[in-house]
Amino acid sequence: DAKTTQPPSMDCAEGRAANLPCNHSTISGNEYVYWYRQIHSQGPQYIIHGLKNNETNEMASLIITEDRKSSTLILPHATLRDTAVYYCTTGGGGKLIFGQGTELSVKP
């Protein structure tokens, strides 16, 4: 069973920030939060991960709440190429459990 909950779909205007929420209320203390995205007909692509602190890389920012029960992935300036299914997953020991993800549509 999936340990994360995400909205099934979201829209975002091109050039605006996309904020994708995820609930992971049963996360264990040593489990990381990982975000992947999957563009049609491709394998999932790693975006970012974190344990407690907020993280930023060239692709996105990850905001994790202090109680670690939820997080938000931020794509600061969404482009049409960011249209994909975004998966939030938690893992420890290598086992990732994927839910159904959020289908993000970036519109011109």
Place this chain on the structure above:
Amino acid sequence: EAGVAQSPRYKIIEKRQSVAFWCNPISGHATLYWYQQILGQGPKLLIQFQNNGVVDDSQLPKDRFSAERLKGVDSTLKIQPAKLEDSAVYLCASSLGVKNIQYFGAGTRLSVL
């Protein structure tokens, strides 16, 4: 750096036939995973290898699915005999170790008719 390679990209078979998928992980990655992704769902882990040993195969339907990772590098996943419900994308991923980021291949799309 080359990514995870999988072949074939597509396969169509009839039910009760057998099929095999091949995966070549990123060089130096000790951990290898096979996932099944049914249309509209997230990937589901089937089996996890650490070098050539199985770490987790609790979700692998062992009556028809088998997997091996000889010499701790390449891996094959086999289905025999296939059922209609096996139609899915089979994804291979690899990581340096069990606590490291997983990198996925493009997958093999299997259609069982």
